[in-house]
Amino acid sequence: MELREERVGDRQAVRDVQLRAFGDHGDVVAELVDSLRDVVGLSLVAEQEGQVVGHVMFTRSLLDAPRRLVDVLVLSPLGVLPDFHRRGVGSALVRRGLETLAERSVPLVFLEGDPGYYSRFGFAPGAELGFRKPSLRIPDGAFQAFKLPAYEPWMTGTLVYAEQFWRHDAVGLRTPDA
Template identity: 70%
Template sequence: MEIRAERPEDHEAVREVHRRAFGDHGGVVADLVDALRRAEPDALSLVAADEGGVAGHVLLSRSLLDAPRRLVGVQVLSPLGVLPERQRRGVGAALVRRALAVADERGVPLVFLEGDPGYYPRLGFVPGASRGFRKPSLRIPDAAFQVAALSTYEPWMTGTLVYAATFWELDCVGLRDPGP
């Protein structure tokens, strides 16, 4: 399995990964990826591919941390998707590890995500509140709001995560009440 930068010819395969990986919400997630690509052409977008094609995808995009000293450029890991038949084989973990390594090489101090608290801690993520961070929406469950501190992180970098506009425009922040 090769972890590499996404190419334009991968776009439809990446859409299919997210459509299948996220079930009923897959179309929204695939649309989020397309919108983030348009808004931020230099976002870090990686695929896991082999002779069978694209098996997984991860995207890191720019956001801000509203820290007391100044705004700090950070990254948000969203989404991470792996084809259902390829899950539980290390594909997602390999994508996240590579994405964090590239972010660290680029001098990114922090990577945030909304995700499964049973999965991401083994990849270096901790609950955001435990490090002094505030989530950007009350709809994000506390345990799901997580952060990984990289080598350029400094202790004064605390505050509120501010998602890029694309997440808000597509209503992809936190959980919505499914209603009756």
């Protein structure tokens, strides 16, 4: 399996990965990916025998820290073709992404996701690290952060998602009957 940065020619394959990886929500995720290209910090694909089988995107957002705004990244989405689940594709993409971002002096990566999955990479609950989530609809355990070597202790505050997440209503969970 080869891990590499996404190329322009990969766009349809990436869209197909997200459509299939997210099932009933695939359309929403694929549309989100397309719009996040305007604020992408890093987009990686996993390719096996010429086929894109996985994709992860890290998008630019802001941390509203007391001292100043801090450029940070949000890991979203991570998708792997169903036939390639449980083969380490997603893990390899996340690890490579974090390594690349450390080399680029990014201080922090945030995400909304399963703590049972993302804790293996060193993600921890954001609130425990001094961060506030951008929406009350995000479950506390799902709001996670990862400190990279460029992180400094004064970097605390509220995560501010890029506008595209709000436009696609891709922040937190909606209560259908509320």
